[in-house]
Amino acid sequence: MLQLKQIHQLTDDVASVIAASIFNPTEEKLNVLMRLYKSDPNRILYAFAEGEKLVAIIGLKINRTENTAVILHIAVEEAQRGKGIGRRLIDEVLQQHSFAALQAETDQDAVAFYQACGFAVESLGELYPGTERFFCVKPNGHDRLV
Numbered sequence: 001m002l003q004l005k006q007i008h009q010l011t012d013d014v015a016s017v018i019a020a021s022i023f024n025p026t027e028e029k030l031n032v033l034m035r036l037y038k039s040d041p042n043r044i045l046y047a048f049a050e051g052e053k054l055v056a057i058i059g060l061k062i063n064r065t066e067n068t069a070v071i072l073h074i075a076v077e078e079a080q081r082g083k084g085i086g087r088r089l090i091d092e093v094l095q096q097h098s099f100a101a102l103q104a105e106t107d108q109d110a111v112a113f114y115q116a117c118g119f120a121v122e123s124l125g126e127l128y129p130g131t132e133r134f135f136c137v138k139p140n141g142h143d144r145l146v
Contacts, residue, residue: 043059
């Protein structure tokens with residue numbers, strides 16, 4: 001059974017899962033990333049764990065003014081992909097928080113994933129030479145008393 005837990009330290013498990021969401025991951029990039037999550041109170045890093053083993057990770061930046069969060073990183077361990085774990089991770093985060101919506105910016109490779117998770121997708125055009133980017137937003141459909 002998968003359990004959601006907040007991540008506070010860069011362990012080998014965290015590094016191995018989150019590396020899939022980073023272009024050209026290096027030890028230095030991973031250390032900088034974890035320092036950002038530790039030092040910025042508006043950044044949260046969660047993982048799905050099966051026992052002690054991490055199988056998926058999601059990093060968020062909270063916009064308290066708009067009551068939204070942006071997905072900065074999301075990754076599922078390669079052997080666990082295609083099982084709905086990423087979608088469950090997104091849904092679990094929405095249940096845990098009272099965000100009005102989750103947002104993400106992505107490229108063509110991940111558009112189908114976000115659409116399958118219920119995100120509306122809009123092209124931002126070619127923000128980088130030869131690379132079309134997309135803005136994705138999913139309203140929080142969970143009614144939650146705060």
